[in-house]
Amino acid sequence: xxxxxQTPVMIDGSRIIxxxxxxxxxxxxxGYPITPANWLYAYxxxxxxxxxxxxxxxxxxxxxxxxxAAGKLPLTATSFPGFALMLESLNMAYxxxxxxxxxxxxxxxxxxxxxxxxxxxxxxxxxxxxxGGYPLPVFCPPDIKSCWSLAAHVVDTALALRSPVVLLTSxxxxxxxxxxxxDSLPKIARSKWPLDSGGGEYKTYEPGxxxxxxFLPAGNPSHQIRLNASTHDAHGLIRKATPExxxxxxxxxxxxxxxADRFNRYxxxxxxxxxxxxxxxxxSTGAARETTRTIRGRGEKISLxxxxxxxxxxxxxxEILARYDNIVIVEENEHGLLAEMLFGHRDDPRVKRVNKxxxxxxxxxxxxxxxxxx
Numbered sequence: 001x002x003x004x005x006q007t008p009v010m011i012d013g014s015r016i017i018x019x020x021x022x023x024x025x026x027x028x029x030x031g032y033p034i035t036p037a038n039w040l041y042a043y044x045x046x047x048x049x050x051x052x053x054x055x056x057x058x059x060x061x062x063x064x065x066x067x068x069a070a071g072k073l074p075l076t077a078t079s080f081p082g083f084a085l086m087l088e089s090l091n092m093a094y095x096x097x098x099x100x101x102x103x104x105x106x107x108x109x110x111x112x113x114x115x116x117x118x119x120x121x122x123x124x125x126x127x128x129x130x131x132g133g134y135p136l137p138v139f140c141p142p143d144i145k146s147c148w149s150l151a152a153h154v155v156d157t158a159l160a161l162r163s164p165v166v167l168l169t170s171x172x173x174x175x176x177x178x179x180x181x182x183d184s185l186p187k188i189a190r191s192k193w194p195l196d197s198g199g200g201e202y203k204t205y206e207p208g209x210x211x212x213x214x215f216l217p218a219g220n221p222s223h224q225i226r227l228n229a230s231t232h233d234a235h236g237l238i239r240k241a242t243p244e245x246x247x248x249x250x251x252x253x254x255x256x257x258x259x260a261d262r263f264n265r266y267x268x269x270x271x272x273x274x275x276x277x278x279x280x281x282x283x284s285t286g287a288a289r290e291t292t293r294t295i296r297g298r299g300e301k302i303s304l305x306x307x308x309x310x311x312x313x314x315x316x317x318x319e320i321l322a323r324y325d326n327i328v329i330v331e332e333n334e335h336g337l338l339a340e341m342l343f344g345h346r347d348d349p350r351v352k353r354v355n356k357x358x359x360x361x362x363x364x365x366x367x368x369x370x371x372x373x374x
Contacts (some may be wrong), residue, residue: 007182013173014039015104016147016180019334022047023188024155026101027072032082035115036171037105040077048075048294057082061089061100067225068098071193071217073159077103080122081112087129090164092229094130094252097205097213099165099193106170106282108357117223118171119357120282123337126166127311132249135256137161137263138311140168142285144178148185150265150308156191157262157330162212168310170283170332172360198222204236205248211255218296256312264316265309274301276373281284281307281338282358284330290363291313292372302370326373332361 018040028042030052031037045051047339050072052073054060057078064074078086083104093100104126108117126138139154141147151167158165196202202223208214213234217272218225231245239245256263269292280288285306295302305314305320321327321342327350329339336353343351352373 005183009180010177011060011144011180011184012039012175012177013141013144013169014146014175015043016144017151017167017174018043018047018363019170020148021101021155022190023190024152025073025159025191026075026155028052028064028067028074029076030060030067030074031076032057032060032078034082035174036107036118037077037079037082038104039102039175040105044075044077057085058089058155061086061093061163063100064097064100065089065093065098068093068100069096069218069225071215073099073101073155073193075101075103077105079105079107079115080109080125083122083125090129093164094134094136095229096227097162097252098227099162101154101158101165101167101168103169103174104355105174106168106236116171117358118283118332118360120170120284120332121337121357122168123333123341124308126168127341134252135312137163137165137256138168139265139308140282140310141167141173141269141313142280142282142306142308144173144180144182145276146308147173148188152188152191153262153265155258157259159191159193160212160262161210161259162215168282172283196223203234204228205232206234207251207255210258211251260315263309264314265307266314266317267304267306267308268320269306271296271301271303274303275324276301276326276328276370277303277305277321278328278330278370279305279321279338279342280309280330281310282331284332287328287361287363287366292301292366294363294367295370307338310315310338310341317342325350328354328366328370328373330361330366332356 026051029048108114108119141150228236344357
C-alpha cells in the first residue's frame with residue numbers, strides 16, 4: 001500500500017482478522033454463533049468463499065476436518081464454551097495433521113462465564129488441550145494493527161506445519177472500534193499448501209522438510225490417502241506401540257521444534273540498563289505500554305516485553321527474563337496464567353503478578369506495583 005496515503009477508519013478486530021485471513025488463503029468458514037465471536041461469524045459470511053452455519057461447535061470442527069482433508073483451509077471462531085466442545089475434534093485434527101485455524105475470543109469464566117465481559121483466562125487450557133502434552137500453536141495480537149499481520153501469520157503457520165493453529169484474542173479486541181490507518185497495513189500474500197510433488201509412492205505421514213509430511217487431498221485421482229486419528233505409521237495404518245508408530249507420534253513435537261522461528265514472535269521495548277521488565281500479552285498490552293511511557297516520562301528506566309507467540313513459548317524468552325532483577329507480569333485473570341506458564345508454581349522473588357477479573361486493567365492500577373520495583 002502507498003505509505004504516503006492515509007485511510008483512517010474506525011474498525012474492530014473482527015473485520016481486520018477476517019479480511020487478513022481471506023487474503024492469506026482461508027477457503028471456508030464453519031461456525032456456530034457465540035458471543036463474543038459473533039462479528040467474526042457475521043463478517044466471514046460475507047468475505048470467505050465457503051460459509052457454513054453448523055448446528056453446534058462439535059459439528060463445526062468435524063466439518064472443518066473434512067474440508068481440510070479435501071484440500072481447503074477452514075476457519076472457525078468461538079469462545080470457551082464452544083472451544084470446550086471442540087476439544088475431541090481438535091485432537092483428532094491434530095493427530096491427522098490437518099491444517100485449520102481457530103479464533104478463540106476470550107470471555108470471563110469459569111463455565112459459560114459472562115459472555116459480554118472480557119478476560120484472559122484460556123491460556124493454560126490451550127497449553128493442555130492436546131492429549132499427551134503436545135504443543136498446539138497459539139498466537140495472540142496485542143493491538144488492532146497486529147490483528148492483520150498475525151492473522152496472516154497464523155494461516156501460513158497452519159499450512160506450513162499441517163496443524164490446527166489458534167489465534168487467541170478477547171472480547172475487547174474483536175468488538176471494540178479503534179482507529180486504524182488502512183494504508184499502514186502491509187500486503188498479504190496467499191499462503192501455499194505443502195503439496196506432494198506427485199511422483200512415486202505417497203505416504204500420508206512420511207516426514208518431509210522440517211518433519212512435516214507433504215499433503216495430497218483425499219479423493220485425488222493418483223494416490224490413496226489414509227487419514228488416521230489413532231496411533232499410526234507413515235502409511236496412515238493403525239498401529240499400537242510399534243517403534244515406527246511411536247516415532248511418528250513423537251514427530252508431532254519435533255516438527256514444532258523444527259519450526260521454532262515461527263513461534264519466536266515478541267516485541268521487546270528494551271530500555272538500556274533497566275532493572276525492571278513488564279511482561280504482558282493481548283488486550284493488557286495497552287495499559288502496559290501506557291505505564292511504561294509514564295515511568296520513562298519520570299526519567300526512570302523500564303523495559304517492556306509483549307508476547308505475540310504464546311505456545312510454544314518464544315525460545316528467546318528465558319534469556320530475556322534472566323537479564324532483569326524485577327519482572328512484573330500483567331494479565332487479566334485472577335491467578336496469573338502467563339506467570340505460571342513461564343515460572344511454574346515456584347515463588348520467584350523477582351516476579352510480581354498484576355491480575356484482575358471483571359474489567360480491563362488500567363495503567364494506574366499497576367503503576368504502584370511497578371514503582372515498588374524501583
